[in-house]
Amino acid sequence: MKIIYQRPESLTPATNTYCPGCGHGIIQKLIAEVIDELELRTKTIAIAPVGCAVLSYNYFNFDVTEAAHGRAPAVATAIKRLLPNRIVFTYQGDGDLAAIGTAEIIHAAARGENISVFFVNNAVYGMTKGQMAPTTIPGQKTTTTINGRIPEIHGYPLRICELLSSLDGVVYLERTTTSDISGILSTKKAIKKAFLQQMENKGMSFVEILATCPTNWKKNPLESMKWVKEVMEKYYPVKVYKNPSGTEK
Amino acid sequence: MKIKLLNGCEASAEGAISAGCKFYAGYPITPQNRYPEYMSERMEEIGGIFIQAESETSSINMVFGAAAAGFRSMTSSSSPGISLMQEGISYLSGCELPAVIVNMNRGGPGLGDVTPSQADYFQSTRGGGHGDYRTIVLAPWSCQEIHDYTYLAFDLADRYRNPTLVLGDGLIAQMYETVRIKPQKRRFAKKPWAINGCSGRKPNSLKSLFLTPGVLEAHNWKLASKFAKIEKREIRFEQYWCSDSSYILVSYGTCARIAKEAVQRAREEGIDIGLFRPITLWPFPYAQLGEYIKNAKKILVVEMNLGQMIDDVKIAAANSSARIFFYGRPGGGIPDPDEIYREIKKK
Ligand SMILES: Cc1ncc(C[n+]2csc(CCOP(=O)(O)OP(=O)(O)O)c2C)c(N)n1
Numbered sequence: 001m002k003i004i005y006q007r008p009e010s011l012t013p014a015t016n017t018y019c020p021g022c023g024h025g026i027i028q029k030l031i032a033e034v035i036d037e038l039e040l041r042t043k044t045i046a047i048a049p050v051g052c053a054v055l056s057y058n059y060f061n062f063d064v065t066e067a068a069h070g071r072a073p074a075v076a077t078a079i080k081r082l083l084p085n086r087i088v089f090t091y092q093g094d095g096d097l098a099a100i101g102t103a104e105i106i107h108a109a110a111r112g113e114n115i116s117v118f119f120v121n122n123a124v125y126g127m128t129k130g131q132m133a134p135t136t137i138p139g140q141k142t143t144t145t146i147n148g149r150i151p152e153i154h155g156y157p158l159r160i161c162e163l164l165s166s167l168d169g170v171v172y173l174e175r176t177t178t179s180d181i182s183g184i185l186s187t188k189k190a191i192k193k194a195f196l197q198q199m200e201n202k203g204m205s206f207v208e209i210l211a212t213c214p215t216n217w218k219k220n221p222l223e224s225m226k227w228v229k230e231v232m233e234k235y236y237p238v239k240v241y242k243n244p245s246g247t248e249k
Numbered sequence: 250m251k252i253k254l255l256n257g258c259e260a261s262a263e264g265a266i267s268a269g270c271k272f273y274a275g276y277p278i279t280p281q282n283r284y285p286e287y288m289s290e291r292m293e294e295i296g297g298i299f300i301q302a303e304s305e306t307s308s309i310n311m312v313f314g315a316a317a318a319g320f321r322s323m324t325s326s327s328s329p330g331i332s333l334m335q336e337g338i339s340y341l342s343g344c345e346l347p348a349v350i351v352n353m354n355r356g357g358p359g360l361g362d363v364t365p366s367q368a369d370y371f372q373s374t375r376g377g378g379h380g381d382y383r384t385i386v387l388a389p390w391s392c393q394e395i396h397d398y399t400y401l402a403f404d405l406a407d408r409y410r411n412p413t414l415v416l417g418d419g420l421i422a423q424m425y426e427t428v429r430i431k432p433q434k435r436r437f438a439k440k441p442w443a444i445n446g447c448s449g450r451k452p453n454s455l456k457s458l459f460l461t462p463g464v465l466e467a468h469n470w471k472l473a474s475k476f477a478k479i480e481k482r483e484i485r486f487e488q489y490w491c492s493d494s495s496y497i498l499v500s501y502g503t504c505a506r507i508a509k510e511a512v513q514r515a516r517e518e519g520i521d522i523g524l525f526r527p528i529t530l531w532p533f534p535y536a537q538l539g540e541y542i543k544n545a546k547k548i549l550v551v552e553m554n555l556g557q558m559i560d561d562v563k564i565a566a567a568n569s570s571a572r573i574f575f576y577g578r579p580g581g582g583i584p585d586p587d588e589i590y591r592e593i594k595k596k
Contacts, residue, residue, distance in 0.1 A: 042448035047314070057454040063444040065317045065455040068340050071310035074302070078272060078314030078322070079444070081298045086446050104310070107303040 008032040010041050012061045021221025023122055023178050023211025024052055028059055030188045031091070031118065035062070038195055044087045045079055047072040049101070051093035052126045070101025073108035076115045087198055089116040095125045098134040098158045105164075112169025112203040116194040119160060119206065122213040123232060130216030134158045137235050142216075157235065161208050165241040171203040173242035177210040179229035183238070197244055205244075210236060251430040257421035258283040258325070260392040260428045261351055262291060264399030265323050267431040270349070271297040272315035272322035274308040276330060279363040280419035281353035284325040305330035309337030309350070316346040317455050319443030321403050325351035327419070328369050329360065331377075338412050339378030342472070343457025345442075347406035350384075351399065351415045353422035356581030364581035365419035367504060370557035373416050374531040381469055383476050385413040385483060386530040390506040392426035398528075400431050407438060409479055416530065418553070420503045420583065480532040490516060491523035491541040497571075498593065499525045499538065499562050500551040504584065508551050511589035522593060530558070538565040545571040549596055551589055555579045 007013065010032035018025045035041050041062050048056045050069035057064035067075045072090035080088040097105050097119050108115070124142055125131040132142040132149060135157050139148040149157075161175045174190045177183035187209055194205035210232045212224035219227060255263065258281050265273070273292055275285040285301060292299035298315075302308040308324045315322035326334065331352045341348050354369045356362040373386045385405050389395040399415050406413040444453055459465035489509065491497055500508040505526040512524045525541055527534050542548055548571045550559040556575045566573060576592040578584050 043446045045318075045444050045446060054456075054458055057456055060452070062452050063447050063454070064452070065314075065444045066340075066344065066458060067313070068310060068336055071306070071313075071337070074307040074310035075314035075317065077300065078274065078298070078311040079318045081300070082272060082315055082318050082320050083445055103303050104307055107307065111300075 008036045010035040010061050012059055014058050016059055017055060018052065019215040021212055021214040021224055022052070023120060023209070023213070026178050026184060027118065027120060027187070027209055027211060028056055030184070030191055032060065034188060034192045034195060038192070040087045040195065043085070044089070045083070047076045047079070047088070047090045049090070049092055049096050050127070051096045053091050053093050053096065053120065056091060070096050070099070071104055072096070073101065073104040073113070073115070073117065077108050077111070077113045080113060080115050084114070087195060089118060091118045092120065093126060094119070094121045094123065094133045094135040098160050106167070109164050109167045109170050109204050109206070114198055114201050114203055116198050117204065117206045118191065119208040120211050121160075121208055121236065122211045124213050124216045126213050126216055137231055159236060161206070161241045164206060169203050170206055170242055171244045172197045172205040174240045175208040175210070175236055175238050177228060177233055177238045178212070179210065179225050179233065202244055208236070210238070252427055253430060254425055255392055255428045256283060256423055256425045257392050257395050257417055258353070259287050260396040260426070261325070261399040261415060261417070262287050263428070263430055264396040265349065265403065266291055266295060267433055268321060268400040268403035269434045269437060270321045270323050270403060272312070272320050273297070273324065274300040274302045274311035275324050275326065276302050276305050276308055278327045278330045280355055280422045281325055281327050283422070284351070305333040306337065309334035312348045313337055313341055313346060316341065316348045317344070317444045319440040319445055321407070323349040323351065325353070327353045327355045328357050328366070331369065331372070335378035338384065339376070339380050339382060340457055341412040342382035342384065343380060344455045345410040346412070346455070347410050348412045349399065349402045349406055349415065350412060351417065354416060354418040362581040363419060365503060365553060365583055366579070366581050367418060367502060367553040367557070368555075368579060369416065370530065370552070370554060373414050374533070382472060383531050384411065385409070385479060385532070386416050387414070388416045388502040388528060388530050389421065390503050390526070392421065392424065392428050395421055396428045397431065405483060409475055411475065416502065418503055483529060484532050484534045484537065485528035486534040486537055487526045487528060488541060489524045491525050494521045494523035495545050496520060496522040496547045496549070497525055497542050497545050498522060498549045498551060499558070501527050501530060501558060504551055504553050507584060507586055508589050510586035511593060514586065514590050515593045520593065527558070533561045533565070535561070535565040538562065539568060542566055542569045542571055545569060547571055547596055548573045549576060549593060550574070551576045551584065551592070553578050553583065
């Protein structure tokens, strides 16, 4: 008998409590697989801030610390500066990274901190049950925009990759999706590339991942995947924004 | 032993370095701008890390990261900046992480001014942020003491895995005195809980989130027993002439140093008055002060605020029949010895 598939060592056997069809489970598994493949498990430190992300210390089978809402890049900055031989990443939601924590992410990026950031964009505040996020799409209904987000009233969404692409401290910047198998596979590739950049001490590597939140979108998992593809990917182009010098596009 | 002429910021920074501090993050704010400036040079010299953060919110969360990684780490600021740090300090205590925070208290509320104040007493001694927690608070009155107590703050923070505050003010931050530098600390207790890569051990996690019913309550009880231990072991105070006095002046920090001169003068004129000076503001020396004021007739509390420590003095005086008076200078006013002397005579 030959094992052809098993749980990555970088994931604990705990049953995750994410909702059915939630993007977090998929993305955390991809991160764990990459860490196994690169044999980084005992060197890795994750920072899991407030949001559904915070629960990941139950699922990642390596060192994880909590962080206050939005502050993971500051926490990661200190850890990486003090332990430059470890692999340090933050795993942040859109409310966390693009609203309350905008200052921390922009300044960590500007300083060129040699960390990897995985930014889970599900266009909504998941953990607090579905309020408008900075990335909520115009027209999208949330519990604080019950008639849909109206830019004239609620402002326009933030496109984080576009915003960060002007900063010299970011060496690798890509937006990926989890709306289908090929998207999921490219997400995994991007996660790997991010870690490889960090191992070469290049600067910040940042992957924005479009993800589902079926519970708060009030859609079933399949409809949710479809909505990512048809609506989110239109507003948030899936592409490489910044490629490290010396690598192919 | 090295002796140097330093201001309070520099003296405190040297205390931190002697104690093995390897990480400093801060953001400029008067009256303690010398602190980040000085640390930017010194951290480079000793091979530590200095970061000028984008805000005090970020500073304290950087300190959180450094502490989580198992390093002795600190930040310094003044009142408005310390307000911004309160969420982070609460997380430090909730996650049981050791760190040192120096507050060079200035006048408030709001932007206030940049002169010395003690108006952050409540914030410092009642936890300051959200949740049921306390921070150890050390209140120095000289450059030597801020050096020694900053060093001590690191040991206490590590011993109890809890943030520790050094509460100075604009006066101590900017005055120069000679300071005997403590020898470099070389031996440190291990931190098996640190987040530094799980090589050769099971993964560690640091958190203050406990969603399972009853678990957070148990965590809080665990913190409570730690706080009780601190209250039992770590009280520090000084008293002058209190044993034979029926009149006790209670004051702390630089204000107590000013008051001491007034008390001395009053004693020379035959008034039987003593000075009681808490050094740890939390844990507060309730029982110790209580003993000295048991038979006192008058207590005068002097603070550079509208009256905050006086609440603790009243708790300490629960079994005393002494009358309690207050003299305060809020909003950046500094009393001089003459003024306190006149207050002593008036009461
Ligand atoms: C200072 C602070 N403000 C608000 C909250 C409440 N809160 C918890 S999670 C969350 C939103 C998280 O949304 P997001 O970052 O998009 O992550 P998701 O849960 O969708 O993955 C908020 C507002 C908090 N914990 N702390």
